[in-house]
Amino acid sequence: MLTDSIQAAAQRRGLSLETFRKVILRLLGRQVIYRLKSQRDRELFDAFLMLRESVTDYLEVMGVRLAVNEQGGFVIAYPPGSSVPGAEEEVLIDLGTDIQRRLKGEEKGLLLALRMIFEDTLRAGTLTDDGLAMTELSTVYTRYQQIVGREMAGNVTERDKSFDRLKRMSVIHQCGDIHDSESLLSITPIVEYFSLSSVTNALSDVEAGESLTPNLAASESTQKQNTRSSEEDGNVPG
Structure with missing residues (x-):
């Protein structure tokens, strides 16, 4: 057996x-x-x-x-159907309790910002001995704003959730006070192994001059859709 x-x-x-x-x-x-x-x-x-x-x-x-x-x-x-690093194309994968779970909009933008900062640090040859990219939170917020076209949510709870979810995914190793722009955050090399197809498409939209953020007229509809998705997908385990 x-x-x-x-x-x-x-x-x-x-x-x-x-x-x-x-x-x-x-x-x-x-x-x-x-x-x-x-x-x-x-x-x-x-x-x-x-x-x-x-x-x-x-x-x-x-x-x-x-x-x-x-x-x-x-x-x-x-999961089945995903590409693995070293294959012909970049990995496109969703994370969470359910392998097919999608990240929320702000988390996608944050993931992109962290990935870009990690790649910048890698090219500069300044990763730590553990392969981590150390950066101030002010740099993360600035890069996020450049990508998304707006600042991260001012709501303390929502911002905490975004950082906590990526920490649970091991994209973030350690993170200081997210409300102190001088606090340090460490990004793991795992960030290079995860890239959502929706995030990649969103980045293409940004490069084409479009915003990652939905317009105000569509915001209520988007919020309802996100609520339904969250109820279907469940929560990320602690």
Whole structure:
């Protein structure tokens, strides 16, 4: 039986079937295991490396493929139909509790801003030893405004939610007080592995001179649509 084979492989490495299950559930539930995020993620990533062959084979049956960056200390699960880094085209993937979940508009703009800042830091050769891009929040806000054409929401709760969601996705590692423009934020290399098709299209619109933000006449309709989407998609786990 498959279970017996997996259990035997785990035991050869001093691990248990339960550990294998935890690795699988984390990848299917969160899509990312990032070693720097927490002690739990550190243990899961180390376990993944030891069980890599069994985990890969198990997920391939479902059409889920993995992108592994041992140096960066993370593994990402890509749902069926997604491209994996190194393939012909850039990855287009939605994140969340449900693999097909979409980010909200402000979170898309923030994701783009963080990705651009990371790429600028990478080109400048100033990443940290852990591969992180350090930047002041003022730089993030400025880049966001350049992309979206307006400032981020002044509502404290909404702004907190946007940053928290990207932190849960491990795009952000550490973040200071988001209301202090001089606070530092660290961006992980994971940001380069995630790009939503809707975000990419939105960037094209911006480059063509259009705004990422809906016009005022459509704002009420958009808000209702976002509410329905949130109810259908569920919440990102804590």
